[in-house]
Amino acid sequence: MADHESYDKTGLIIWKGNVRVWQGDQALRADKITYDRASGIMTANGHVAFVQQDGSTTYADHIELTQGLKDGIGSAVYMRMQQNAKLAATGLRRTSGVLNDFSNVVYTACALCEKNPDLPPFWQIQAYGATQDKEHTNIEFNHAWLKMLGIPVFYFPYFAVTDPTVKRHNGFLIPNISPHDRYLGTYFTIPYFWDIDDQQDITFEPLVATKTGPQLSAIYRNRLNFGRLKIKGGVADDTRRNSPYTNPFGQRYDNTSKHGAQGYIFANGDFAINRHWYGGFDVNVASSANYMRDYRIPGYGNDTLGSNIYVEGYGVGSFLRLDAQGYQGLNRGIINNSELPFALPRLTYEFQGEPDPLGGRLSVHSTDFFVYRSRGAVDQRGELALQWDRPFHNNLGQQWLLTGRVDTTLYHAKHLEEQPNYGHGGGHVRGFVLPTVALKMNWPFLRTFAKGHGSQIFEPIIQLIAAPNMGNSINRNLPNEDSLTYEFTDTTLFALNRYMGTDRLDSGLRANVGIHQNWSWNGHSVDMLVGESFQEHIDRNRLPYSGLDHHVSDPIGRITITPNQYVDLTARGRYNPWRGNFDYGEALLSTGLPFLRFTGGYVYEPITPYYLYRTNYRRFRPNLPSLRPTNELTGRVTAKIGQYHVSAYTRRAMQQKKFVANGGDVGYENDCFGLDVIYIRQYTYVGGEKRNSTVLLNFFFKTIGTFGVNG
Structure with missing residues (x-):
């Protein structure tokens, strides 16, 4: 395809003006193309663009091709490849459509400055020569310098990269x-x-x-x-x-x-x-x-x-x-x-x-x-739980949920005198059937305020649960594999069973009450829940500090405050009025701007469940790890300004007055280069020892890879 076509007596075909030539999946475009039918040489001049099967495009002032565009030479070559990779050279020799040899090469995957394209790219490889091997999909550079902002920083006698046209090599x-x-x-x-x-x-x-x-x-x-x-x-x-x-x-x-x-x-x-x-x-x-x-x-x-x-x-x-x-x-x-x-x-x-x-x-x-x-204990368990839920509501706006449930479990166990149960020992087959009936009522009231721009929800919640009281006598000598922790928080206040599993089940006659409130206005919101549980039977077969050691439970609560789009705070806890302190608490804060964000967390729990069940309570000793509270504070800050980013984190055990982990990251990233300096300090003991601080220095070069130095 061309604007003008002519022939001469020597057998030359000459195309001029926006010339396009196709050979299979290859295409050649130029201002002028001359084809010698006798020698099979095709010469292209002026704004030459040679598109190859892999999608790369080679631009040049002059190219001569033969053997079906497989062999040739060129001058003032510029090649654009996948992933924005670019290669420029003063000369090109093409062999069998597989090897491209370049002289005086510059290679980069960085974008040039639009305002001043004469400035050097952020990084480039400048070499005496290079060979692009299509068969083995790599580019090899000879006598190459890595330049950053035009300044030589490292010399490579030989350097190879994967051809950007392939993903794996x-x-x-x-x-x-x-x-x-x-x-x-x-x-x-x-x-x-x-x-x-x-x-x-x-x-x-x-x-x-x-x-x-x-x-x-x-x-x-x-x-x-x-x-x-x-x-x-x-x-x-x-x-x-x-x-x-x-x-x-x-x-x-x-x-x-x-x-x-x-x-x-x-x-x-x-x-x-x-x-x-x-x-x-x-x-x-x-x-x-x-x-x-x-x-x-x-x-x-x-x-x-x-x-x-x-x-x-x-x-x-x-x-x-x-x-x-x-x-x-x-x-x-x-x-x-x-x-x-x-x-x-x-x-x-x-x-x-x-x-x-x-x-x-x-x-x-x-x-x-x-x-x-x-x-330790060896046991087999067969379990079947059937639950039927029937929701309904009435004209007063009350939302009801009627639940009927039957838990049936059969065990075959031995060595119960060993961990984690420390029971009476021996082997036996035993089980239980626990029917439970529950009725829960939510009664939400809604009003508006702030001239109709705000709304308040006031929602009393009442739940009645009736089940046979299993008590210590039944639970004591049954295996316990999945109920080593007891979760009495706002998230489980209205759960039929507050154990993590079903080897231990809540039972007896009990009632749960709570008040849920929510205020939302002009992008601000406050949501809270407080509640308590009432028990006819006091079941002391739970973990210590469960909050259910009396007929009236420890009060629990949760509050979420979102004053604006930049602050989000959630806190929950359980207060023991008999001892005058909190037996459980946690909080999570997230605040900041799009370019600067801070998150902080706190958790307190008086026991560590695994260590508690590892220890035979019949041989109780003070100052065991199981009795050391989990009392930890965590924090993280992240900032991103333009192409720079900074982050730092810490985790500190307040009870032991020592850090658990610290770290941070400082980095820079643009379209073709990334640099990260990472600091890690872990205080975890393994084999009685802990690692020293670690510093990682990572360099990322697009199309080349990541180079790391650890210390």
Whole structure:
């Protein structure tokens, strides 16, 4: 296609004026194109644009092409590729449509300044020569300088990047180096990426350190048509030897054997069996917590590693899940693997029916399991809970909810004299049936104020619950696997059962009352709820500090204040009038402007449930970790001004008068470059020791990758 076409006696075809030529998926455009039919050479001059199959476009003043546009030369070349990558060169030689050799090259993925395009880009690679290998999808630079704002900062005799026209490519990734680490010393990693095919890949990452042995880790990923699979693992020779230490329970723990050959594997996958059934697994195993700490394995500060395998199905109003669960204790001085439970298996079933002729709705729940411990209680549970809810209202504006529920549970248990129950021991088959009837009434009153721009809701709430009193005599010698904590807060005030599970159930005759109020006007709002519970029977089979140790419960409340779009405060708590202090409290504050935001949190709880159930109360000793309150303050501030961002966070244990974690991030980001300086300080003890502060310096170059330095 051209404005003018002519032929001469030598066999030349000459096109002039907005010329366009196509060859398969390639297109050539120029002011003038001359084609020599004898030699097969096509010459393009003036505003040349050569569009190739991968979507990249090469601009030039002059190009000569032959062999079906596969071979050629060019001058004053400018190439625009994917991800806004650009390459300019004084000369080009094209070979077999696969190799493009450039001379005097400049490469960047940064946008040029619109007001002054002569200014250098934020970063660029300037090289003596470069080769674009289409077959192996990379660009290799020879004698290259990395320039920042036009200033040379680093010299590379050889440097290669992945061709921006592809998303995945075999080859070495950007190496990482750390000059100093408490456990590794100076260490160096250079990952290698293997693109197996369109759906799977592996990244290998060898690590060499000065203070301990080497490690080889890898990540395998596979994206299937019916699911996904990811496996991450590593092996190492950990030569660092640890010393014995005393745990928080005052027990001496031998920590000297956790060295030598070490490893870990974290694997997970999710798969669609058909349109209704799914399956998957999440397996996490490590040889020791000390190894995870020494080699910076993610999760090294946790108490446990959990694993599960599952299959689940979805129907109309129904859900079923069958899984198996297991745990590995990491902080071995406190958590012993022999005491950790295995659920082999656990079955969960939920069903929600359609409204029946009476206007009610039936729901069915069941969680059945077999829990095994090599040291501790071993039990099996079968459970069935039926619940029927019938909402209605009357002409007074009262909203009623009538609920009938039956909980049926059967246990087979042994070793109940051991943790976590410390009961009377022996093995037995036992169960219970608990019918419950509840009637709840909400009576909202609405008024307007502020000349009709505001509204107030005043809503008394009353609930009556009747059930047989189970008391200590029945609950004492039954297993307890899922009800180790009791949640009596504003969120569970009107719940039929305030335990986390169903091994322990609220029972007896009781009433719950509350008052909910809300004020909203001109973008401001205040929402609050206060309430109490009244019990005919005092059930002392709950955790200490439950707030239900008397006929009249401790009052509870919650308030949310949003004075404007810049402030949001929520606080809740439970006050013990008999002791004159709060037994539970938490608050969350979020405030700031779009470019500056602050969040703060506070939580107080007088006991730690896991430690409480770890300890045999018959051998009670003061100053145990279970009796140390959780009294923590957290804070985070984030700011973003233009291309700069700053954040910092802290977490402090007020009772122990020490920090749990501190950190922050200072960074800069534009269209092609990112810089982050990250500080992390964790005070978690693993194996009787804790890590020093960590500083990470990360550089991101668009189309090249991320380079990190840790210290």
